[in-house]
Amino acid sequence: xxxxxxxxxxxxxxxxxxxxxxxxxxxxxxxxxxxxxxxxxxxxxxxxxxxxxxxxxxxxxxxxxxxxxxxxxxxxxxxxxxxxxxxxxxxxxxxxxxxxxxxxxxxxxxxxxx
Amino acid sequence: xxxxxxxxxxxxxxxxxxxxxxxxxxxxxxxxxxxxxxxxxxxxxxxxxxxxxxxxxxxxxxxxxxxxxxxxxxxxxxxxxxxxxxxxxxxxxxxxxxxxxxxxxxxxxxx
Numbered sequence: 001x002x003x004x005x006x007x008x009x010x011x012x013x014x015x016x017x018x019x020x021x022x023x024x025x026x027x028x029x030x031x032x033x034x035x036x037x038x039x040x041x042x043x044x045x046x047x048x049x050x051x052x053x054x055x056x057x058x059x060x061x062x063x064x065x066x067x068x069x070x071x072x073x074x075x076x077x078x079x080x081x082x083x084x085x086x087x088x089x090x091x092x093x094x095x096x097x098x099x100x101x102x103x104x105x106x107x108x109x110x111x112x113x114x
Numbered sequence: 115x116x117x118x119x120x121x122x123x124x125x126x127x128x129x130x131x132x133x134x135x136x137x138x139x140x141x142x143x144x145x146x147x148x149x150x151x152x153x154x155x156x157x158x159x160x161x162x163x164x165x166x167x168x169x170x171x172x173x174x175x176x177x178x179x180x181x182x183x184x185x186x187x188x189x190x191x192x193x194x195x196x197x198x199x200x201x202x203x204x205x206x207x208x209x210x211x212x213x214x215x216x217x218x219x220x221x222x223x224x225x
Contacts, residue, residue, distance in 0.1 A: 031211070033212075033213070035215075041217075041218075042202060042215045042216060042217050042218045043157065043202065043204075043215040044215070045212050045213065045214065045215070048211055048212060055211065056210075056211065056212055058212070059212075091156055091157070093157075102147060102159040102162055103147075103159065103213065104159065105149075105156040105157045105158070105159075106156060107155075107156050108156050
């Protein structure tokens with residue numbers, strides 16, 4: 001079984017550009033989570049989605065950040081008008097359902113802002 | 115909001131020594147999970163604890179969940195170089211799918 005697939009692995013953007021990060025969950029998983037990790041720090045929850053629905057976006061900055069998980073295709077984390085402070089590793093995780101299910105992580109996207 | 119703290123932040127041990135990391139939540143948890151992240155890698159699920167006072171073992175790793183379900187520990191016996199990495203606990207509140215990750219403990223091994 002293919003694991004959680006994230007692309008690109010590395011993304012370089014200039015200040016003011018848009019960044020699009022993609023995540024395809026494991027087969028059979030309908031729950032997707034996005035986390036941000038700054039160097040030498042832990043993972044910060046951003047958003048939890050199921051197909052076509054945002055369930056919990058309490059960790060998402062109010063501006064410039066958005067996420068979607070359409071009926072067809074991968075989940076997308078979109079950052080508009082990027083700033084230097086957006087430089088981080090962004091990890092996607094998926095699980096098959098609610099409750100006590102463990103989360104399986106992708107390799108992450110390392111975003112660098114010039 | 116919920117906070118999950120881990121101590122120590124860093125731990126350097128001689129190969130063969132034991133290692134323990136402690137995790138404390140500001141709220142009572144539904145369950146707690148442990149993950150390991152190698153340098154440059156992604157978090158890998160190790161185990162989940164659900165019951166109060168639960169103890170689980172995986173070879174040289176022993177995981178405990180406190181009676182009050184607010185704290186947890188991971189103990190590694192006789193560390194090996196393959197144990198290098200950052201160990202995170204992640205707690206889940208009741209009725210909430212969100213995992214709150216701890217601050218992590220970075221383990222380095224001196225050969």
